[in-house]
Amino acid sequence: MPALLVSKSPPLSGEVTIHGAKNSVLPILAATLLCRAPCVLHNCPDILDVTHTRAILHSLGCASERRGASVYIDPRSCAGHSIPPELAASMRASSLFLGALLARQGEASLSLPGGCPIGARPVDYHLLAFRALGAEVTETDDTIHCRARRLTGAKITLPGPSVGATENAMLAAVGAEGVTVIENAACEPEIVDLAGFLTACGAKIAGAGTGRVTVKGGQPLTGATYTILPDRIETATFLCACAACGGTLTLRRTAPRLAEPILNLLTESGCRFSCTHDTIQISRDGPLIACRPVISKPYPGFPTDAMPVLLASQLRAEGQTDFTETIFENRFGYARELKKLGAQLRQDENTVYLRGAPQLYAAQLFAEDLRGGAALVLAAMQAEGESTIFGVKHIQRGYDNLEAALQSAGARLKTVEIPIKV
Numbered sequence: 001m002p003a004l005l006v007s008k009s010p011p012l013s014g015e016v017t018i019h020g021a022k023n024s025v026l027p028i029l030a031a032t033l034l035c036r037a038p039c040v041l042h043n044c045p046d047i048l049d050v051t052h053t054r055a056i057l058h059s060l061g062c063a064s065e066r067r068g069a070s071v072y073i074d075p076r077s078c079a080g081h082s083i084p085p086e087l088a089a090s091m092r093a094s095s096l097f098l099g100a101l102l103a104r105q106g107e108a109s110l111s112l113p114g115g116c117p118i119g120a121r122p123v124d125y126h127l128l129a130f131r132a133l134g135a136e137v138t139e140t141d142d143t144i145h146c147r148a149r150r151l152t153g154a155k156i157t158l159p160g161p162s163v164g165a166t167e168n169a170m171l172a173a174v175g176a177e178g179v180t181v182i183e184n185a186a187c188e189p190e191i192v193d194l195a196g197f198l199t200a201c202g203a204k205i206a207g208a209g210t211g212r213v214t215v216k217g218g219q220p221l222t223g224a225t226y227t228i229l230p231d232r233i234e235t236a237t238f239l240c241a242c243a244a245c246g247g248t249l250t251l252r253r254t255a256p257r258l259a260e261p262i263l264n265l266l267t268e269s270g271c272r273f274s275c276t277h278d279t280i281q282i283s284r285d286g287p288l289i290a291c292r293p294v295i296s297k298p299y300p301g302f303p304t305d306a307m308p309v310l311l312a313s314q315l316r317a318e319g320q321t322d323f324t325e326t327i328f329e330n331r332f333g334y335a336r337e338l339k340k341l342g343a344q345l346r347q348d349e350n351t352v353y354l355r356g357a358p359q360l361y362a363a364q365l366f367a368e369d370l371r372g373g374a375a376l377v378l379a380a381m382q383a384e385g386e387s388t389i390f391g392v393k394h395i396q397r398g399y400d401n402l403e404a405a406l407q408s409a410g411a412r413l414k415t416v417e418i419p420i421k422v
């Protein structure tokens with residue numbers, strides 16, 4: 001079984017390059033199904049979720065090839081409408097194929113999507129959107145089946161600003177005749193990126209990034225060459241690593257404007273920043289001070305996905321901070337693991353109360369989800385001794401070689417194979 005061995009890190013120094021955003025590339029790969037010509041996506045992170053999404057495209061008869069950080073997709077030979085169950089189970093974003101397949105094939109079926117075990121994660125808003133566009137949706141215990149002879153533009157009011165439901169509604173609406181208005185849409189930058197790709201292919205979309213998205217659908221799409229937005233959560237991860245360990249780190253090919261919530265909090269913690277339009281340099285040489293209480297919120301609030309790495313960065317800060325999670329009800333599994341290192345924290349429902357500990361000590365840790373796994377890595381980099389982290393697959397789902405990037409900045413970690421005892 002692969003495991004990460006992580007020793008206490010010296011202050012970090014050097015440069016890391018930020019990859020394309022996981023949460024942009026997954027819906028955009030699904031969106032290529034709507035195109036009648038090949039597409040090229042640049043800045044495509046080499047992560048397990050992309051490998052699985054490409055496998056879904058292949059299972060539907062589409063060809064794709066990776067050349068460096070670019071992926072070439074030919075969706076012209078798309079056939080079929082079912083996502084193989086093992087791929088559906090591998091990640092939550094498999095649900096995005098429902099909207100894309102409905103628009104392309106008039107039919108889509110998916111066994112219940114997987115993903116990180118951070119909450120119930122229903123798909124009722126997605127299905128509400130498909131029904132509003134005229135699809136017939138049936139659900140059994142483990143499968144969702146959608147069919148529409150013809151999709152027709154409609155007003156869709158989402159009960160909450162769900163990222164995935166907004167994206168799925170946009171994908172289906174591109175294939176629907178007439179105008180669709182999505183009210184209470186999520187505003188995340190990755191939704192704007194999906195709209196950017198679809199627009200480059202000829203779709204007519206207005207308002208992406210606001211609470212009301214309008215799609216004029218029913219026109220065939222061409223292909224496009226498109227560059228994926230930088231990953232703001234990967235950006236937050238490296239910033240938090242440097243805040244935790246001290247030193248100076250330069251992040252290249254990132255987007256400082258998307259990292260504002262984390263830059264503000266880490267400034268309060270004693271970090272200094274210098275930014276250009278696509279680089280962030282972070283330095284911390286003085287003490288780390290606990291930042292003000294943090295509450296996760298939909299964009300432009302503090303991102304739920306950055307909370308685990310921020311919490312990990314504050315484990316040895318002077319003072320105390322409360323972290324309140326409002327998006328997913330079961331997101332603090334990693335906090336229980338952090339206690340094994342000597343972290344002084346207490347969880348009460350959806351809030352973790354953290355008081356900085358002077359020292360942390362190595363332990364055996366188990367990653368249960370992607371961002372929680374990254375938090376364990378950052379925590380182990382601050383602990384005396386050598387920690388072992390199991391469940392590295394979760395981390396590989398969303399980080400393109402985190403280990404090599406941290407090593408290049410001076411961190412001491414390596415993947416090893418640990419035999420399973422029977």
Ligand code: UD1
Pocket residue numbers: 022023026092093119120121122123124125126127160161162163164165186190304305327328329
């Ligand atoms: C996406 C991101 C994920 C991020 C999350 C919130 C991708 C691939 N994943 O996940 O990394 O943590 O946004 O920023 O982009 N909900 C319902 N019914 C639905 C849909 C959602 O009740 O049909 C609820 C969810 O349980 C959750 C909230 O709405 O409480 C927000 O979830 P949502 O924005 O949909 O998250 P995802 O799209 O799954």
